[in-house]
Amino acid sequence: MNGxxxxxxxxxxxxxxxRFPTKGRRPKGELEQLEAIWCAPRRWQWITVINNNYVGVYxxxxxxxxxxxxxxxxxxxxxxxxxxxxxxLPQETYNQIFTMHGTVMMFLFAVPAVEALGVxxxxxxxxxxxxxxxxxxxYAFWAYLIGGLAFFCSLFFxxxxxxxxxxxxxxxxxxxxxxxxxDFWLLGIGFIEISAIAGAIEIIVGVLKTRAPGMTLxxxxxxxxxxxxxxxxxxxxxxxxxxxTTLLELERALGWPFFDAARGGDPMLWQHLFWFFGHPEVxxxxxxAAGAMSTxxxxxxxxxxxxxxxxVLAFLATGFISFGVWAHHMFTxxxxxxxxxxxxxxxxxxxxxxxxxxxxxIATVASGRxxxxxxxxxxxxxxxxxxxxxxxxxxxAMVPFDWQAHDTYFIVAHLHYVLxxxxxxxxxxxxxYWAPMVSARPLSERLGRWTFGLMFAGMHLAFLPMxxxxxxxxxxxxxTYAAGRDWEWPNLISSIGAFVxxxxxxxxxxxxxxxxxxxGASEAGNVYEGGGLEWLPAGLYSTRSxxxxxxxxxxxxxxxxxxxxxxxxxxxxxxxxxxRETLVTSPVNAEPQHxxxxxxxxxxxxxxxxxxxxxxxxxTVQAYAASVLSGVLAIxxxxxxxxxxxxxxxxxxxxxGAGIELPTYASGPSSTGWWAMVVTxxxxxxxxxMSVFSYVFLWSRNPDAWRxxxxxxxxxxxxxxxAAGGALxxxxxxxxxxxxxxxxxxxxxxxxxxxxxxVDLSSWRATGLSPQASAQGAIxxxxxxxxxxxxxxxxxxxxxxxxxxxxxxxxxDRPATIELVGLFLAYTAGQxxxxxxxxxxxxxxxx
Amino acid sequence: xxxxxxxxxxxxxxxAHFLAAYAIASLADISPYEHQAPLTWLLAGLTLACVLxxxxxxxxxxxxxxxxxxxxxxxxxxxxxxxxLSAIAIMWQSxxxxxxx
Numbered sequence: 001m002n003g004x005x006x007x008x009x010x011x012x013x014x015x016x017x018x019r020f021p022t023k024g025r026r027p028k029g030e031l032e033q034l035e036a037i038w039c040a041p042r043r044w045q046w047i048t049v050i051n052n053n054y055v056g057v058y059x060x061x062x063x064x065x066x067x068x069x070x071x072x073x074x075x076x077x078x079x080x081x082x083x084x085x086x087x088x089l090p091q092e093t094y095n096q097i098f099t100m101h102g103t104v105m106m107f108l109f110a111v112p113a114v115e116a117l118g119v120x121x122x123x124x125x126x127x128x129x130x131x132x133x134x135x136x137x138x139y140a141f142w143a144y145l146i147g148g149l150a151f152f153c154s155l156f157f158x159x160x161x162x163x164x165x166x167x168x169x170x171x172x173x174x175x176x177x178x179x180x181x182x183d184f185w186l187l188g189i190g191f192i193e194i195s196a197i198a199g200a201i202e203i204i205v206g207v208l209k210t211r212a213p214g215m216t217l218x219x220x221x222x223x224x225x226x227x228x229x230x231x232x233x234x235x236x237x238x239x240x241x242x243x244x245t246t247l248l249e250l251e252r253a254l255g256w257p258f259f260d261a262a263r264g265g266d267p268m269l270w271q272h273l274f275w276f277f278g279h280p281e282v283x284x285x286x287x288x289a290a291g292a293m294s295t296x297x298x299x300x301x302x303x304x305x306x307x308x309x310x311x312v313l314a315f316l317a318t319g320f321i322s323f324g325v326w327a328h329h330m331f332t333x334x335x336x337x338x339x340x341x342x343x344x345x346x347x348x349x350x351x352x353x354x355x356x357x358x359x360x361x362i363a364t365v366a367s368g369r370x371x372x373x374x375x376x377x378x379x380x381x382x383x384x385x386x387x388x389x390x391x392x393x394x395x396x397a398m399v400p401f402d403w404q405a406h407d408t409y410f411i412v413a414h415l416h417y418v419l420x421x422x423x424x425x426x427x428x429x430x431x432x433y434w435a436p437m438v439s440a441r442p443l444s445e446r447l448g449r450w451t452f453g454l455m456f457a458g459m460h461l462a463f464l465p466m467x468x469x470x471x472x473x474x475x476x477x478x479x480t481y482a483a484g485r486d487w488e489w490p491n492l493i494s495s496i497g498a499f500v501x502x503x504x505x506x507x508x509x510x511x512x513x514x515x516x517x518x519x520g521a522s523e524a525g526n527v528y529e530g531g532g533l534e535w536l537p538a539g540l541y542s543t544r545s546x547x548x549x550x551x552x553x554x555x556x557x558x559x560x561x562x563x564x565x566x567x568x569x570x571x572x573x574x575x576x577x578x579x580r581e582t583l584v585t586s587p588v589n590a591e592p593q594h595x596x597x598x599x600x601x602x603x604x605x606x607x608x609x610x611x612x613x614x615x616x617x618x619x620t621v622q623a624y625a626a627s628v629l630s631g632v633l634a635i636x637x638x639x640x641x642x643x644x645x646x647x648x649x650x651x652x653x654x655x656x657g658a659g660i661e662l663p664t665y666a667s668g669p670s671s672t673g674w675w676a677m678v679v680t681x682x683x684x685x686x687x688x689x690m691s692v693f694s695y696v697f698l699w700s701r702n703p704d705a706w707r708x709x710x711x712x713x714x715x716x717x718x719x720x721x722x723a724a725g726g727a728l729x730x731x732x733x734x735x736x737x738x739x740x741x742x743x744x745x746x747x748x749x750x751x752x753x754x755x756x757x758x759v760d761l762s763s764w765r766a767t768g769l770s771p772q773a774s775a776q777g778a779i780x781x782x783x784x785x786x787x788x789x790x791x792x793x794x795x796x797x798x799x800x801x802x803x804x805x806x807x808x809x810x811x812x813d814r815p816a817t818i819e820l821v822g823l824f825l826a827y828t829a830g831q832x833x834x835x836x837x838x839x840x841x842x843x844x845x846x847x
Numbered sequence: 848x849x850x851x852x853x854x855x856x857x858x859x860x861x862x863a864h865f866l867a868a869y870a871i872a873s874l875a876d877i878s879p880y881e882h883q884a885p886l887t888w889l890l891a892g893l894t895l896a897c898v899l900x901x902x903x904x905x906x907x908x909x910x911x912x913x914x915x916x917x918x919x920x921x922x923x924x925x926x927x928x929x930x931x932l933s934a935i936a937i938m939w940q941s942x943x944x945x946x947x948x
Contacts, residue, residue, distance in 0.1 A: 006919040217850075218921030313925050317932065320858040324865045324940070336876035341943025342868060349936055588850050588922075700877060 006216070010670075012591035017214055017548045019658035021560075021569035030574040031544065037575050038129075038541035040519065041601065048601040050134040053540055056120025057438055057518045059141045060431075062148070063113035067424075068505065069152060070104035073097045075502055078462070082495035084483040094479035095162035096181070100155055102165030106281065107189050108148045110423055111234075114288035115199040116141075117430060118227045120438070122203065124534035125221050127212025127549065129542045129572075129582040130598055132672040133202050135605040135641060140198040142609035147195070150617050151188035154181075161185035164477060166274055167248070169259040169267045174252050183252065183620050190245040191616040193238050197683055200234035203227050205675045208587040212533065213571060215549040215590040221532050222305060225312050226291025229319040230284055235679060236323065237280040239686035244273035247694070247782060256771045256778035258694070264702045264775035268333060269694055275326035276690070282418065283322040283350075287315060289426035290357050293379060296426075296433045297361045299530040300376035301368030304553060307360040314353035314360075321350045331402045340399055347397035354390055358383060374448025375528060378429035381456045382421050389417025392467070410470025416463045428455070428508070436524035437534055440517040447511040454504030461497025465490035531556035537566045545570035545657065546583055549590070576654035577664055583656065584672060594666040595654060599644065608637035639800060645673075646809070646816045667816040677820045681827045684790065688831050691783050692838050698775040699843060706776050707769060709840040714763035718756045718836050725752030726829025733822040736815035743805040746818065749825050750798035756832055757791045760784065764839075783835045790828040797821045853911070854922055856904045857930030864897040864937045872944055887945065894941040898934045905930035 008014060041049040049055065076097055080089045089097065119137050123130050131137055154160045161181045163172040172182045207228045211220065247258045248270065257263035259270050290311075298305045305311060324346035331340055361383060370376060392414040396402050405411055428451070436442040469490045474481065481487055526535035531553030536543045547570045551557035564570065571583055571592070580598035585591055614630035648665045656662050668674055699706055709715075725748075732745035761784055771781035801821050804810050810817060868890055875886045908926035 216919060216921075218919060309921060309925055310928075313928055313932075316855070316858060316925075316929060320862055321936065323862065336872060338872040338875060338944050339869065341946075342865075342872060342940055345940045345943055346865070349939060700873070 006589060008591060009586045009589040010591045010593055012586075012593075014214075014589075014591065016658070016660055019660070020548045020571070021564035021567075022658050023569075026568040026573055030568065033578075034541050034544070034575055035539060037578075037580055038539065040540060045601055048138075048603050048606055050130075050138045050599065050601050050605070051540055052119050052123050052130050052134060052137065053438065053542075054519065055134070055138050055141050056116060058145075059116030059119055059137075060113065062141070062145050063109050063116050066104050066108040066148060066152070067113070068509070070101050070109060071502060071505060073101040073104070075498055077101065078495040078498040080479060081481075081491050083492065084481050084488055086480055089479065091479045092162065093158075095477075096155060096158070096160040098477055099161045099164055099167075099185070100152070103161065103185065103189065104148075104152060105419075106165060106285075107192055108144075108151070110285040110419070111196050111281070112144055112148075112199075113427055114230065114285060114423070115196060115203070117288060117292065117427070118203050118230075119199065121434060121534055122206055122224060122227060123210070123542055124437070124536075124538060125224055125532050126207065126210055127215065127533045127543060127546045128206065128210035129546075129580065131202050131206040132210055132582070132584070132596060132598075133205070133676065135599055135602075136198050136202050139605040139609050140195040140202070142606050143198075143612055144192055144195040146609060146613040147188060147191050147616065150613065151184060151192070154184045154188075159184060166278060167270075168274075169248060169251075169270050170261075172248065172252075173259065180620060180622070183249065186245045186249040186252070187616045187620045190242055190249070191613065193242050193245075194612075196234055197238055200231035200238075201676050201679045203231040204235070204679050205672050207231075209584050209672050209675060210582055210596075211585050211590040212546050212549045213583065213585055213590055213592050215585075217588060218309075219549050219552050219554075221552070222294040222308060222311060223288070223291035223532075226287045226294070226315055229315045230287045230291075233280050233284045233287070233319050233322070235682050236686055237277045237284065239683050240273050240690045241277035243687050243690045243694070244270055244277070247273075247778075250778070250782065254771070256781065257775055258698070258778050258782070260775075263773065264698065264705050265778065266698060266701045266775070268330075269697055271330050271333065272326070272697065273690060273694065275329045276323070279325045279329060280322045282422075283318050285419065286354075286422040287318060289382075289423045289430075290315070292430040292433075293361060293382065293426045294357070295530070295532065296375050296379055296429050296528075297364045298368070298553075299433065299528050300373065300379060301365050301370045302529070303364060303368030304531075305360060306363035306367055307356070308552065310356055311360045314356040317353040318350065321346060321353065325350055328397060328402070331399050332406045344397055344399050348394060351390055351394050351397075354386075358387060358390075373432075373528070374443065374445055374452060375429045375433040377449060377452040377456075378425050378432065381452060382425035382429065385417055385421025385425060385456075385459060387421070389414055389419075389421050393418060405470060407476050408470035409466040409474045409476060412476055413463045413466035413470060416459075416466075420459055420463075425455075428452075431508075433528055433530075434534070435516060436527040438518045439515070439524060440520040440522060441515045442524045442527045443511050443515050447507055447514075451504045451508040451511065454507065455501055456504075458497045458499070458501025458504055461500055462494045463497070465493045465497075469494070526555070536562055544568050545573040547571070571657045571660075573657055576656065577649050577651055583662075584666065584670070586670075592656065592660070592662055593670045594663045595656060596666075596672060597649060597664065602641070602644075604637050604641040608634050608641060611637060635796065639796075642800070643804075646814050648813050665814070667814075667819050671816060673816055673820055674823075677823050681823065684827065684831065687786060688834060691779070691786060692834070695779045695783065695838055696842065698779050702775065703843065705774060706843060707767070707774075709844050710763035710767050712840075714759050715836060715840050718759040718763075719833060721752045721756035721759065722829045722832040722836070725749040725756065726826045726833075728752065729822040729825030729829065733815070733819045736810075736818050737812040739805055739810045739812065739818075742818045743801055743810055746801050746821055746825065747798050749822075749829075750794050753791050753794055753825060753828055753832065756829075756836075757784075757787055760832070760836055761788070780839050783839055787828075787832050787835050790831060794825050794828045797824055850922055853904070853908050853926040854929065857901045857926070857933030860897050860901050860904070860930075861933040861936050861940075864893065865940060867893055868941060868944060875944075890941060890944055894937060894945070897937045901930045901934035901937065905934070 080086050207224050250256045251258050257265040259265045259267045327343040328347040432443050432448050469487050474487050544566050545568045547565050582596050584593050584596045611630045611634035615627050618627035653661045653663050728745045728749035732742045735742040769777045771777045871890045905927050908923045912920050912923040
């Protein structure tokens with residue numbers, strides 16, 4: 001992979017890397033200062049802690065708790081289905097349990113678990129002291145934990161959702177699902193997705209901006225590549241389900257008929273929106289696991305990953321092609337034949353990148369000296385199970401076969417093979433492999449083998465017979481069955497298998513209780529002799545100094561690296577600003593750009609999470625006043641949390657090692673805040689794009705019922721106001737040298753956006769188009785509501801800027817706040833223009 | 848930005864083509880029979896354009912492997928293969944539509 005030398009990305013002279021490792025002893029007290037700054041939490045600080053060493057472990061632990069809870073639900077189901085006509089669970093309870101099993105596994109275990117793995121591992125792998133927004137990670141964790149537990153507890157009150165994990169309307173409409181069971185799903189899951197998106201933003205910015213110097217893209221750990229693609233997929237896919245859940249909740253709560261065919265809606269819209277998220281979700285879960293596999297396989301086989309660059313390409317290709325697969329869950333819904341053909345083709349194509357990864361792992365195992373330790377066994381088990389699940393996936397991609405197998409136990413078998421092989425086994429491999437990184441003791445090899453053996457045997461016992469029960473016609477989700485259809489034996493074997501699998505998990509729990517000892521003074525260390533930076537000697541500050549990376553496997557290839565890093569002979573051996581800090585580097589070549597001052601723990605992010613959860617949960621139980629109060633408190637907490645940001649340090653530049661000076665403040669594309677804002681706006685843009693899709697889709701169902709839009713004069717006023725507001729906000733970013741002018745421009749820009757929104761809303765209201773009367777009314781008002789939400793946030797931001805100006809926190813030395821608020825306002829203007837254009841000019845503009 | 852465009856350009860072309868093909872297929876489904884042929888030609892033209900664009904991206908990336916460039920040979924080689932695979936994938940996903948009409 002050698003080629004001509006690469007030019008500098010930022011103007012940084014990479015020849016300076018030759019100064020490292022430095023010579024001589026470090027000053028006395030430097031290490032002690034670092035330890036004091038990154039000290040362990042005491043008493044209540046265990047809750048407010050933000051260091052990834054803690055939050056990452058909490059996060060993985062919470063995800064595994066939900067895995068066990070959802071597994072218990074699976075055991076209840078298998079007990080019910082073990083024999084025909086059993087009465088262990090009544091039908092309604094069974095419905096709630098299978099819905100919660102799928103929902104908890106997908107939303108509260110799978111996605112959070114891999115995100116948690118990223119939060120825990122990435123800083124160490126990348127050579128950063130922490131991810132760039134540690135409070136955001138902690139907020140995401142607490143929001144997820146509180147929301148997830150409350151959601152799970154709905155089971156104990158008979159209020160759990162019961163419409164299946166993909167909640168198809170009209171079954172989940174108020175007609176067929178009265179009560180608040182479905183609302184728990186819609187609001188609870190919508191809320192938890194916000195947490196997932198927050199984590200994804202953290203991961204994208206972390207991987208792109210906080211890598212160790214010299215860690216160019218070819219030296220970026222394969223796990224980090226996987227996490228980057230994973231987080232990008234979350235940003236693109238999750239807005240779709242956020243929109244879907246919002247629309248269905250609006251239909252249930254306010255009677256807006258998006259999915260009600262009698263009033264021009266179409267339940268198929270839900271399926272499109274859900275599966276545009278739902279199918280990529282499978283790969284969202286799989287990719288980090290594949291990244292972990294691609295890291296563990298070389299370590300246990302003791303050889304570099306074969307075809308590393310092809311694996312990276314496979315990640316990227318999966319990230320794209322998996323979005324072309326959403327309708328393969330809808331082959332039996334009567335889609336047009338040509339569309340079905342296209343989606344079938346894409347479904348087959350997406351198996352190729354997965355195949356590349358599998359062959360790369362097999363080739364690595366074959367070319368190395370494989371050690372059959374616990375992680376190694378889980379890796380091999382994963383390979384076998386995932387390939388089996390992948391093959392039945394290609395079968396299901398064939399439309400005629402899918403027509404037969406759809407909604408049968410064959411699909412249940414297929415999806416469990418894919419998810420257990422593609423995610424659960426790699427996750428257990430990862431837990432066994434990386435436990436010594438955070439625990440004073442590694443997990444037990446002996447218990448690990450038992451865990452693997454029971455889980456592997458139980459997995460096949462449980463799910464292999466389901467292929468047969470499915471082909472024999474047993475449908476999914478039935479709570480019992482009559483004898484005499486030859487389903488008895490396969491079901492009994494499946495139930496035995498489920499308990500064998502559970503026994504494996506139980507042994508793992510025992511192993512964790514006996515051996516997992518995190519947060520200690522020292523860790524077990526590099527037991528499996530991995531080659532990544534995460535195995536460098538580390539404390540709560542991550543590594544003592546941040547190395548210059550010259551290899552994909554630095555610990556294998558860079559002599560004395562661990563010794564020199566621990567001796568402080570690389571970047572940032574101390575704390576030059578006297579606080580928590582990390583290096584920010586460029587996205588392609590990882591050249592040092594500036595020093596990022598990191599936050600210290602405080603309670604604001606925890607309170608923000610509590611009140612955000614309170615807002616959604618109280619909304620679910622229809623305590624509207626309390627919900628609004630909780631929402632307001634959440635906003636106050638977030639603003640207070642942000643108040644500490646954007647404060648330049650007295651030291652404008654500091655020595656980060658070997659005489660290299662870096663600035664301590666940055667704005668624009670070199671700053672982490674700018675990247676986070678851009679990624680956040682992509683989320684908003686995706687919701688808008690899916691709203692536009694929904695608009696056109698609903699129109700195509702019933703074009704004759706579409707009413708003409710309001711007059712063009714109001715359109716002109718709204719367009720001009722929004723354009724002027726956006727332009728002012730953009731121009732304000734250039735006026736940071738004149739803070740009052742910049743503040744005024746932001747305020748006027750925000751006001752113009754409000755005016756544009758008000759004009760648009762009132763002109764639609766004047767037409768008499770009611771959101772309850774028709775699908776057009778519903779979707780137009782949904783787009784209006786989305787814009788209204790952004791305008792409200794823009795207003796809060798503009799007032800926040802004013803407040804900061806009054807306190808003297810907006811000035812020429814700190815342009816970041818104005819810049820980011822300006823970006824948000826400009827986006828809001830653009831979103832408004834798209835909304836006006838679509839709802840006013842389509843289809844009216846076509847005629 | 849050039850590095851990311853080079854790396855992801857082919858795949859972005861694939862995604863754009865997929866969305867366009869989905870839109871055209873949906874339009875064909877609700878259009879009268881006499882509109883089917885023009886829509887087929889539209890998709891055929893779009894497919895050809897996207898394939899050519901992907902090939903151009905691949906050739907550019909291939910040439911860049913011989914000179915110093917941001918991201919280095921790793922990114923350029925990834926770009927070449929990603930663009931070529933995208934060209935094949937674009938043709939593959941058009942096949943059901945072009946075959947049917």
